[in-house]
Amino acid sequence: xxxSSHTLPPSSLCPLPVSSSPQQTSSNGWVSLPLSPISFPxxxxxxxxxTAESIHSSSPLSHCAASHCLEGQSVQCLSPENISDQxxxxxxxxxxxxxxxxxxxxxxxxxxxxxxxxxxxxxPPPPASSKPPYxxxxxxxxxxxxxxxxxxxxxxxxxWIVNNFPYYRTATGGWRNSVRHNLSLSKSFRRIxxxxxxxxxxxxxxxxxxxxxPTLLEVLRKTHSYHSTNSxxxxxxxxxxxxxxxxxxxxxxxSVDYQQEEVxxxxxxxxxxxxxxIELHYYQSNQYQYLVLPGDxxxxxxxxxxxxxDAEAQEAAGSLLDL
DNA sequence: CAAGTGATAAACAAAA
DNA sequence: TTTTTGTTTATCACTT
Numbered sequence: 001x002x003x004s005s006h007t008l009p010p011s012s013l014c015p016l017p018v019s020s021s022p023q024q025t026s027s028n029g030w031v032s033l034p035l036s037p038i039s040f041p042x043x044x045x046x047x048x049x050x051t052a053e054s055i056h057s058s059s060p061l062s063h064c065a066a067s068h069c070l071e072g073q074s075v076q077c078l079s080p081e082n083i084s085d086q087x088x089x090x091x092x093x094x095x096x097x098x099x100x101x102x103x104x105x106x107x108x109x110x111x112x113x114x115x116x117x118x119x120x121x122x123x124p125p126p127p128a129s130s131k132p133p134y135x136x137x138x139x140x141x142x143x144x145x146x147x148x149x150x151x152x153x154x155x156x157x158x159x160w161i162v163n164n165f166p167y168y169r170t171a172t173g174g175w176r177n178s179v180r181h182n183l184s185l186s187k188s189f190r191r192i193x194x195x196x197x198x199x200x201x202x203x204x205x206x207x208x209x210x211x212x213x214p215t216l217l218e219v220l221r222k223t224h225s226y227h228s229t230n231s232x233x234x235x236x237x238x239x240x241x242x243x244x245x246x247x248x249x250x251x252x253x254x255s256v257d258y259q260q261e262e263v264x265x266x267x268x269x270x271x272x273x274x275x276x277x278i279e280l281h282y283y284q285s286n287q288y289q290y291l292v293l294p295g296d297x298x299x300x301x302x303x304x305x306x307x308x309x310d311a312e313a314q315e316a317a318g319s320l321l322d323l
Numbered sequence: 324c325a326a327g328t329g330a331t332a333a334a335c336a337a338a339a
Numbered sequence: 340t341t342t343t344t345g346t347t348t349a350t351c352a353c354t355t
Contacts (some may be wrong), residue, residue, distance in 0.1 A: 136330075154344060178329090
């Protein structure tokens with residue numbers, strides 16, 4: 001699998017959703033969010049500065065990468081001439097861009113302190129104490145993938161985990177042992193020598209073995225899918241990596257034209273409105289596309305979610321219909 | 324029930 | 340010498 005030719009801009013992962021929508025808290029205290037107001041590639045030309053500013057300022061932590069995605073550099077990445085930098089099938093940007101993975105973050109990171117302080121014993125405990133649903137392999141994978149060079153020393157892996165999963169701020173030190181144990185034992189990770197000339201600090205750098213990357217990504221995707229499904233129906237939409245049914249080929253972002261008129265021309269409405277969400281199918285650029293968006297959303301493609309076109313997504317949509 | 328997987332603990336050696 | 344990093348072994352819990 002050729003995954004290294006398309007790389008994400010550094011720090012394309014963001015621990016927080018851009019959404020200011022109401023949060024949904026799962027039974028284990030993790031939070032998932034309804035669809036973000038602007039979640040997936042807003043057209044560089046369709047996203048007004050006012051909207052971008054609005055979204056940016058609404059982010060609880062406006063320094064996060066997702067917010068950066070609305071700024072010049074990242075938006076530019078979505079332009080046709082730069083599309084190849086964004087079309088990595090295995091990109092993890094969906095994990096953050098729409099709050100699809102890390103929206104499962106504990107509230108502690110998403111809720112203003114004042115709100116946390118007002119919580120009463122009758123409410124669920126502060127979710128910072130709840131353990132993330134991801135395996136250590138997944139955590140390590142995410143950390144490494146989020147690094148500019150796709151490699152990190154152990155210390156930075158610890159740091160990434162702590163920064164993104166507050167549970168580990170207060171967890172006992174054993175998890176670090178587990179991280180090292182996992183790095184050592186798992187075939188998915190490879191130890192590489194640091195550049196001695198630039199080496200500061202102990203140890204080696206760790207990277208993801210390319211041959212195991214799809215597997216790790218799949219595990220991560222399934223984990224997220226499972227937890228978001230269990231925690232909140234409306235998080236059923238799969239990450240907006242555009243996949244063809246065989247999971248192998250990327251449907252380039254270019255194939256989706258974010259022009260409202262064109263989509264509306266060819267789309268048919270799917271009866272999901274009972275769930276509060278609407279599924280829209282349309283055929284475009286020789287691809288069968290479908291979207292899910294809140295029922296009260298105007299058909300403005302700046303606000304829609306692009307879903308995977310694979311069978312899994314279809315199945316998810318089917319289960320939505322069953323409700 | 325057995326096998327596989329992941330988490331955790333612990334011991335130990337090597338390196339910084 | 341201390342701390343960190345990396346490896347290995349063992350055990351337990353859970354899932355398939």
